[in-house]
Amino acid sequence: MQIYKVGGAVRDRLLGKPVTDIDWVVVGATTEEMLAKGFRPVGADFPVFLHPKSGEEYALARTERKNGRGYGGFIFHASPDVTLEEDLIRRDLTINAMAEDDQQNLTDPYHGQRDLEARLLRHVSPAFAEDPLRVLRVARFAARYAELGFTVAPETLELMRQLTESGELEALTPERSWKEIARALMEDQPQVFIKVLRECGALKVLMPEVDALFGVPQPEAHHPEIDTGVHTLSVLEQAALHKQPLTVRWACLLHDLGKGLTPEEEWPRHIAHEHKGLKLIKAVNERFKAPKDCQELALLVGEYHTHSHRALELKPSTLLELLQNFDVYRRPQRFEEFIAACEMDARGRKGLEQRSYPQADYLRGAATAARSVAVQPLLEKGFKGPELGEAIKGERLKALKGYKEAASA
Ligand code: ATP
Ligand code: MG
Numbered sequence: 001m002q003i004y005k006v007g008g009a010v011r012d013r014l015l016g017k018p019v020t021d022i023d024w025v026v027v028g029a030t031t032e033e034m035l036a037k038g039f040r041p042v043g044a045d046f047p048v049f050l051h052p053k054s055g056e057e058y059a060l061a062r063t064e065r066k067n068g069r070g071y072g073g074f075i076f077h078a079s080p081d082v083t084l085e086e087d088l089i090r091r092d093l094t095i096n097a098m099a100e101d102d103q104q105n106l107t108d109p110y111h112g113q114r115d116l117e118a119r120l121l122r123h124v125s126p127a128f129a130e131d132p133l134r135v136l137r138v139a140r141f142a143a144r145y146a147e148l149g150f151t152v153a154p155e156t157l158e159l160m161r162q163l164t165e166s167g168e169l170e171a172l173t174p175e176r177s178w179k180e181i182a183r184a185l186m187e188d189q190p191q192v193f194i195k196v197l198r199e200c201g202a203l204k205v206l207m208p209e210v211d212a213l214f215g216v217p218q219p220e221a222h223h224p225e226i227d228t229g230v231h232t233l234s235v236l237e238q239a240a241l242h243k244q245p246l247t248v249r250w251a252c253l254l255h256d257l258g259k260g261l262t263p264e265e266e267w268p269r270h271i272a273h274e275h276k277g278l279k280l281i282k283a284v285n286e287r288f289k290a291p292k293d294c295q296e297l298a299l300l301v302g303e304y305h306t307h308s309h310r311a312l313e314l315k316p317s318t319l320l321e322l323l324q325n326f327d328v329y330r331r332p333q334r335f336e337e338f339i340a341a342c343e344m345d346a347r348g349r350k351g352l353e354q355r356s357y358p359q360a361d362y363l364r365g366a367a368t369a370a371r372s373v374a375v376q377p378l379l380e381k382g383f384k385g386p387e388l389g390e391a392i393k394g395e396r397l398k399a400l401k402g403y404k405e406a407a408s409a
Helices: 008-014 031-036 084-089 112-118 126-130 133-148 154-165 174-185 190-199 202-206 228-241 246-254 257-261 278-287 292-309 316-325 332-347 358-371 376-380 385-408
Strands: 002-006 023-027 048-050 057-060 062-066 074-078
Touching: 002 008, 002 084, 008 112, 023 084, 031 057, 062 084, 062 126, 126 154, 133 154, 133 174, 133 190, 133 202, 154 202, 174 190, 174 246, 190 202, 190 228, 228 246, 228 332, 246 278, 246 292, 246 332, 257 278, 278 292, 292 316, 292 332, 292 358, 316 358, 316 385, 332 358, 358 385, 376 385
Parallel strands: 023 057
Antiparallel strands: 002 023, 048 057, 062 074
């Protein structure tokens, strides 16, 4: 049997990027031979094994054939007579379809090296269209390597467009899509992921609520970039520049969905867009079965981002309501993430990227003031049950009045 490094490990070594996980392909072997060497089987659908010591993935060379819709609709054929070239042709991009032996001799039948140099993400063969996940993968690689100058080859973008139009994207499971979305959002230029999806029409299918923001104007005084879609991309860009976690990035992407529902007569104003957007945020959350913390933060940021921007003008009672709704006493981290998302929203505007956001510290101070109310003295006064709750709220309100006065003095 011959063993080769494949995929990301070869690509990233040639790009001079750190290689984290290594995928291997084994040519000329049977499952029985792999088991006899101590490899542990893991693949349910096709023969993939874990190395007994390194734990890295070793897949038997295989071919694939499409049979019906979706990811389930594949027939795999793995046998010792499948060649390296046959295995490589089923891969998505030419830069992912190179293999390397233990002497670093490159096997590159589909010219991945040439495309690396040309900075092009190009499909290997028309069979690309057989797995709709590849649309998301290409957009994710575009986000990852945008910094190096990579773009999607025009003919690949065209194929992504055809795939989208064929309706195949709808066959993706929420789990597979979310995995790609989450990884893409954590890249250095997540806005490129959304841009590429939009260019091939996939955004309209996957997240029509986000797609609808393009072409929707906002008041120039607050939004020099005017377009709500452009603003959303800038907010995402800021979130990545500021190394925000996935929860914050997800909330940034969805914070303004309500603006897509504003009747044109009301443009460029968006009255009550925060509240109107909630049902859309919920729909996107559920479509991809986003993790609970992502779902929660997106809804809270959607509902309250304007509160954050106006923090210094809020009445103490409104501030209290905000802090109560966030359960800031037990969930301080989530409130921090909310503030972070709102700050990214404020900076994700043309020419205002460097602005300061005093609202952030003001809100943190308010949370500290409300949290400083001690419960023990109220218990000692004999408050219980709902009355105790009301008494605590009363004390917190007093604390916030004091805080606001001190801050504006
Ligand atoms: P990463 O750095 O994100 O791990 P990678 O290229 O190694 O990038 P993997 O998901 O680990 O990506 O997959 C390893 C290889 O398997 C890819 O390089 C590609 O050749 C192939 N591959 C993975 N998923 C697909 C797919 N859906 N369609 C076609 N080829 C795929
Ligand atoms: Mg990999």
